[in-house]
Amino acid sequence: MKLMLLFLSAAIVNNFVLSYFLGICPFVGVSKRVSSALSMGLAVTFVMTISATVTWLIYNLILVPYNVEILEYVAFILVIASLVQLVEMFIRKVSKPLYDTMGIYLPLITTNCAILGLALFAVLREYSFIESLVFGIGAGVGFTLALVIMAGIREELELSPVPKHFQGAGITMIVAGSLALAFMGFAGLIAN
């Protein structure tokens, strides 16, 4: 039950994009079409889940025993960047069409502060290994959810008469703000 609540909390109540405003760059950049939003969401969920577990191991089995917790930022950034590079290399090797269409978005994952935020939150809240795993999956699902909702709205917006001065980034920010307001309705439903 606790793990289920943790999952729901990370995915909906404390959504990384719409509650913490982390990972806004891909949220705005890759939300023009629902299919690319879903693909990006899958990629981010994958990296988030793996990095949540790897950073847990590094923090608890290396940094804490050797009393060098101060290096957590450096260690986490290195882990996340290496992980994304590995994923990119694997995709380039295995799936050329996917790399050609998604490759351009992959560096966005490396510079996605939501992933570093996830690792830091997991440490701060002293999650166990399994809790970190569930937190990672929940945060990834929440990220995908936010991205897909946004993409759905933007696809509709393409057919709507948006006033000239609001077109492009302007209307995107207004929609993002409205979505964040809507997600505020979940605030406090589950504590962290």
Place this chain on the structure above:
Amino acid sequence: MNASGIDQGVVTKVEGHLAYVELESGDACESCGARNLCVPLSGGTRSIVAANPENARVGDRVTVEEQGQPVLTLSALQYGLPLLGFFIGILFVYGGLIRIPFLAPELGMFLSGLIGLGGGGVLAWWGIKRLSRRPGRFFTVRLLR
């Protein structure tokens, strides 16, 4: 099967019924401050092999369309299967179905997860290889008029 435009680009080579299209930079990069450091943009170009039913010629500007949802299918295979394997691997040790001696329980779970991840990766590789047998199957070019 529905088709949707993913990007625009210029035809650089035509080979039989296939066109090689050099894509323009994606919308994700337009406002990115790090785009000069970013490998996909600074390191060269992205090119896609696509079916060429409209007989586009070298130099023509075209829209590349997806046939169905290939990127989504490939993403689901590429990320979904290994992730599922990783999750199942961890659950096997967490649920006590497998015991790994001489290791901290978390390391055991991670190791088992990695094995699952590898298994999922192999399945994904096999699935993608099957899907990618025919070049030009995923994308089609349409001339921009």
